[in-house]
Amino acid sequence: MAVRSIVLANQKGGVGKTTTAIHLAHGLCLAGHRVVLFDLDPQGNATVAVQGMSATQDPDVEMEGLIHIAPGLWLLPSAGDSSTLARNASIDVVRLKELVSRLDGRADWLVVDCPPRMDEWGWAGVQIAEHVVVPVQAEFFAMHGLSQMLASLEAASAEFPGRAKLRGVLPTMVDAREAVALEILNDLRANLSDRLLKTVIVRDANLVEAASFGKTVFQHCPDSKSALCYAELVKELIDG
Numbered sequence: 001m002a003v004r005s006i007v008l009a010n011q012k013g014g015v016g017k018t019t020t021a022i023h024l025a026h027g028l029c030l031a032g033h034r035v036v037l038f039d040l041d042p043q044g045n046a047t048v049a050v051q052g053m054s055a056t057q058d059p060d061v062e063m064e065g066l067i068h069i070a071p072g073l074w075l076l077p078s079a080g081d082s083s084t085l086a087r088n089a090s091i092d093v094v095r096l097k098e099l100v101s102r103l104d105g106r107a108d109w110l111v112v113d114c115p116p117r118m119d120e121w122g123w124a125g126v127q128i129a130e131h132v133v134v135p136v137q138a139e140f141f142a143m144h145g146l147s148q149m150l151a152s153l154e155a156a157s158a159e160f161p162g163r164a165k166l167r168g169v170l171p172t173m174v175d176a177r178e179a180v181a182l183e184i185l186n187d188l189r190a191n192l193s194d195r196l197l198k199t200v201i202v203r204d205a206n207l208v209e210a211a212s213f214g215k216t217v218f219q220h221c222p223d224s225k226s227a228l229c230y231a232e233l234v235k236e237l238i239d240g
């Protein structure tokens, strides 16, 4: 079976891409799928975040070029910040595509985390994955910049057949206690209609706390609202 792939992308930083990538990867894994997480952000936030989940190495489940993180979860770690580490480190899209093609039959899902800006790493992520999920912080002006991102994605999906198709926009950090939150969601729905995912991720301090312990909310506080939201996202994406 071909691996199903999802990339988290947005040209804006701090919108919940990495948080979503980690929870999507772990959530799919908890649902019994074999998951590979690619960290394409040279800053390596996702790489650091999942290291705490490290399991004992099991030689039976080794995948070439990937780190085994936990049962059913593998990581392609960040290449590191090229401005501070290896100045000549450049992105090798051919190698990435080769890694992806080798996942067929060995992994069920590939989740790709992108850097804050849509630089060469970001666009590489988009062209190696079938579907794109665009996390958007639920705030006024959320649509600002999003239209441009969606137009660029449309151009990319035409350029790379079978890749970079928009799966949906995901509202994140929705503050359920604020009346404006509903207004913002309505605004997004009016502008995006079926391009908006059904799942909404609430603002939840447990996510920040879990991250400080190097854990996901599924491990740290499985009954929290954000754990329920991310479980819902996993289900929505599995169901296609």
Ligand SMILES: Nc1ncnc2c1ncn2[C@@H]1O[C@H](COP(=O)(O)OP(=O)(O)O)[C@@H](O)[C@H]1O
Pocket: 012, 013, 014, 015, 016, 017, 018, 019, 020, 045, 116, 172, 173, 174, 201, 202, 203, 204, 205, 207, 208, 211, 226
């Ligand atoms: N739903 C949420 N509720 C509260 N804090 C969140 C939520 N999602 C992300 N965060 C926090 O916001 C910050 C930015 O999130 P992150 O996932 O790193 O964004 P990005 O990868 O898009 O830059 C992090 O400190 C993260 O812990």
Ligand SMILES: [Mg+2]
Pocket: 017, 018, 019, 041, 045, 114, 115, 116
């Ligand atoms: Mg990030």
